[in-house]
Amino acid sequence: MREYLKACAETTEAALRFSLPAEWDIPAPLREAMHYSLEAGGKRIRPAFVLSAAKAVRGSESAWEASLPVACAVEFIHTYSLIHDDLPAMDDDDYRRGKLTNHKVFGEAMAILAGDALLTHAFRLIPQAARRNGVPVETALAIVEDLATYAGASGMVGGQAADMLGEQGITTAEQLEYIHLHKTSDLIVFSVKAGARIGGATEKQLELLSKYARNIGLAFQIQDDILDLIGDEGKLGKRINSDVAQQKVTYPYLVGLDESKATVNRLTDEAKAAILEAELAEPERLLQIADYLVQRDH
Amino acid sequence: MREYLKACAETTEAALRFSLPAEWDIPAPLREAMHYSLEAGGKRIRPAFVLSAAKAVRGSESAWEASLPVACAVEFIHTYSLIHDDLPAMDDDDYRRGKLTNHKVFGEAMAILAGDALLTHAFRLIPQAARRNGVPVETALAIVEDLATYAGASGMVGGQAADMLGEQGITTAEQLEYIHLHKTSDLIVFSVKAGARIGGATEKQLELLSKYARNIGLAFQIQDDILDLIGDEGKLGKRINSDVAQQKVTYPYLVGLDESKATVNRLTDEAKAAILEAELAEPERLLQIADYLVQRDH
Numbered sequence: 001m002r003e004y005l006k007a008c009a010e011t012t013e014a015a016l017r018f019s020l021p022a023e024w025d026i027p028a029p030l031r032e033a034m035h036y037s038l039e040a041g042g043k044r045i046r047p048a049f050v051l052s053a054a055k056a057v058r059g060s061e062s063a064w065e066a067s068l069p070v071a072c073a074v075e076f077i078h079t080y081s082l083i084h085d086d087l088p089a090m091d092d093d094d095y096r097r098g099k100l101t102n103h104k105v106f107g108e109a110m111a112i113l114a115g116d117a118l119l120t121h122a123f124r125l126i127p128q129a130a131r132r133n134g135v136p137v138e139t140a141l142a143i144v145e146d147l148a149t150y151a152g153a154s155g156m157v158g159g160q161a162a163d164m165l166g167e168q169g170i171t172t173a174e175q176l177e178y179i180h181l182h183k184t185s186d187l188i189v190f191s192v193k194a195g196a197r198i199g200g201a202t203e204k205q206l207e208l209l210s211k212y213a214r215n216i217g218l219a220f221q222i223q224d225d226i227l228d229l230i231g232d233e234g235k236l237g238k239r240i241n242s243d244v245a246q247q248k249v250t251y252p253y254l255v256g257l258d259e260s261k262a263t264v265n266r267l268t269d270e271a272k273a274a275i276l277e278a279e280l281a282e283p284e285r286l287l288q289i290a291d292y293l294v295q296r297d298h
Numbered sequence: 299m300r301e302y303l304k305a306c307a308e309t310t311e312a313a314l315r316f317s318l319p320a321e322w323d324i325p326a327p328l329r330e331a332m333h334y335s336l337e338a339g340g341k342r343i344r345p346a347f348v349l350s351a352a353k354a355v356r357g358s359e360s361a362w363e364a365s366l367p368v369a370c371a372v373e374f375i376h377t378y379s380l381i382h383d384d385l386p387a388m389d390d391d392d393y394r395r396g397k398l399t400n401h402k403v404f405g406e407a408m409a410i411l412a413g414d415a416l417l418t419h420a421f422r423l424i425p426q427a428a429r430r431n432g433v434p435v436e437t438a439l440a441i442v443e444d445l446a447t448y449a450g451a452s453g454m455v456g457g458q459a460a461d462m463l464g465e466q467g468i469t470t471a472e473q474l475e476y477i478h479l480h481k482t483s484d485l486i487v488f489s490v491k492a493g494a495r496i497g498g499a500t501e502k503q504l505e506l507l508s509k510y511a512r513n514i515g516l517a518f519q520i521q522d523d524i525l526d527l528i529g530d531e532g533k534l535g536k537r538i539n540s541d542v543a544q545q546k547v548t549y550p551y552l553v554g555l556d557e558s559k560a561t562v563n564r565l566t567d568e569a570k571a572a573i574l575e576a577e578l579a580e581p582e583r584l585l586q587i588a589d590y591l592v593q594r595d596h
Contacts, residue, residue, distance in 0.1 A: 024452045030459040089406030108387035109462045117451035123421045124446035127439050137435050141425050144442050148422035153415035154322045161328040164407045
C-alpha cells in the first residue's frame with residue numbers, strides 16, 4: 001500500500017510541476033511562492049483518492065489518466081488552505097513539514113496572493129480535464145460545482161472559520177466533529193466523488209462513496225490527533241504534544257484515548273461496508289487505503 | 299445612462315442578497331463578513347458589463363436573465379479582491395467607500411476566510427447558470443475556465459502581485475499599464491466575454507468585445523487616477539490626492555495630466571470602434587457605457 005500511495009504521489013507531483021506553464025505571464029515571486037508550497041511534499045492523499053476512486057468505479061487505466069487534472073486541482077486547493085491557515089492572523093506557524101511556511105519565505109502579502117492564485121487555478125484545471133482528457137463536459141461542470149461547495153463557506157472554509165472561532169471554547173465531541181467534518185472530510189469527499197464521477201459512477205455509488213469518504217476523513221483527523229498525543233516525534237515531523245502545548249482541543253482530549261481509537265475503527269469499518277455495498281469494478285484499493293490510514297504511525 | 303447602470307446594480311444587488319441561501323450551514327460570523335462586503339455598495343460596473351454584453355449580442359431580455367448568476371459571480375470575485383487588498387499585509391486600508399474595511403470589523407482571520415469563501419463561491423454560481431438559467435453546459439464550462447484565467451495568477455492576482463512588488467519602483471507607463479491591465483482590465487474582459495458567450499457570440503465577436511473591454515478597463519483605471527488628482531472630494535468619497543499622499547505612482551504622475559486625458563479618449567474611441575465592427579444585435583448600451591465611464595466625475 002505504501003508503494004501504491006507513493007506511485008500516486010509521484011504521478012501527481014510530476015503533473016503539478018507542469019501545471020503552471022512557463023510561458024504564462026506570472027510575476028516571478030508569485031510563481032515561486034506558488035511552486036514553493038505546491039512542491040513542499042506531503043502525503044498527497046487527496047489526489048490518491050481522486051485517482052483511486054476513478055479507477056475503482058471504471059476498472060480501467062483510462063480513468064486514472066482522465067482524472068489526473070482533477071487530482072492536481074484538489075492538491076492546489078489543499079495547498080492554498082495550508083498557506084492561508086499558517087498566516088500570522090490565523091494559526092501563525094513558522095514551519096510546516098520541517099520547512100519554513102510560505103509567508104516566512106515570501107512575506108505575508110505574497111503568501112495571501114499565492115493562496116488566492118492556487119485556489120483560483122484549481123478551477124482552471126477542471127475544464128482542462130474536459131478539453132484534453134476526455135472527461136464529459138457535464139461531468140466537469142458537476143465537479144466544478146462540487147469543488148466550490150466542498151471547499152467553500154459551507155465546506156472547508158466554514159470548517160476553518162469554526163475552528164478559529166471555537167478555539168478553547170469547544171467542549172463537546174459534536175462541536176469538534178463539525179470542524180473535522182468540514183475542515184478535513186469535505187475535501188476528501190470531494191476527491192472521492194470527483195474521481196467516481198469521472199469513472200462514471202451512478203447516483204447510488206456516489207452516495208455510498210461519499211459516506212466512505214466522510215468517515216475516512218473523520219477517522220484520518222482523529223488518528224492525527226491520536227498520533228500527536230502518542231506518536232513518534234521523528235516519524236510525525238512535528239513536536240509531539242504540540243496540540244497540547246497550543247491548548248488545542250482534540251478528540252482524545254474530549255473523549256479519551258481508548259474511545260478515540262474505537263471511533264477510528266468504527267468509522268473505518270462503516271467506510272469499508274459502504275465500499276462493498278457500492279459494487280465497484282475494483283474496490284480493493286479503496287479498502288486498502290482505509291486500512292492503511294488507520295494503521296499508519298505518521 | 300446613470301439610470302440604466304442603477305437598474306443593473308439593483309438587479310445585481312437583489313440577486314446577491316439571495317446568493318448565500320439561509321439554509322446553508324455557514325458559521326454566522328463568516329456569513330456576516332461575506333455579506334458585509336458584498337453589500338457595501340460600489341458601482342457594480344462588472345455585473346453591468348456581463349448583463350449588457352449578453353443582451354447586446356443576443357438582443358433579447360432572456361440573455362439578461364440567463365447571465366445574472368455570472369453577473370453575481372464576478373461581483374463575488376471583485377469583492378473578495380477588495381477584502382484581501384485592504385488587509386494590513388497588503389494596502390492596509392481602514393476604510394473603503396466610507397465604511398470600515400472587512401478586517402477592521404471582523405478581524406484579519408475572518409476577513410481572509412471571507413475572501414477565500416467569496417472567491418470559491420463565485421465558481422459555484424456558474425454551474426447554477428447552466429442548471430437553472432438555461433446556459434448551455436459547454437458555455438458554462440468555458441466561462442469557468444475564463445474566470446479562473448482572468449482572475450488568477452496570470453490575471454487579476456498577478457496584477458495585484460505586480461502592484462505590491464512594484465510599489466515606488468515603477469518608472470514607466472508600460473510597467474503601470476501591465477498592472478492596470480491585469481488588476482483592472484482582466485476582470486472587465488472576463489465580464490464582457492462571459493456575457494457575450496451567454497448571448498451566443500461568435501469567436502470574432504468575442505475577440506472584438508475583448509478588445510473593447512481591455513481598452514475600457516485601462517481607460518477606467520486611468521480616469522480613476524485623474525479623478526483622484528483633480529476630482530471633487532465629496533463625489534469621489536475618498537480623500538483627494540490620497541494616491542499622492544501614499545506616494546503611489548499613477549498614470550498622470552508618469553505622463554502628465556493632458557496626455558492621460560488624451561489616452562483615455564483614444565482608448566475609448568478604439569473600444570467603440572471594436573463594438574461597431576462586431577455587428578451586435580444591440581450595440582447601443584455598450585457604446586453608452588464607454589462614454590459614461592470617461593465622462594464620469596466620481
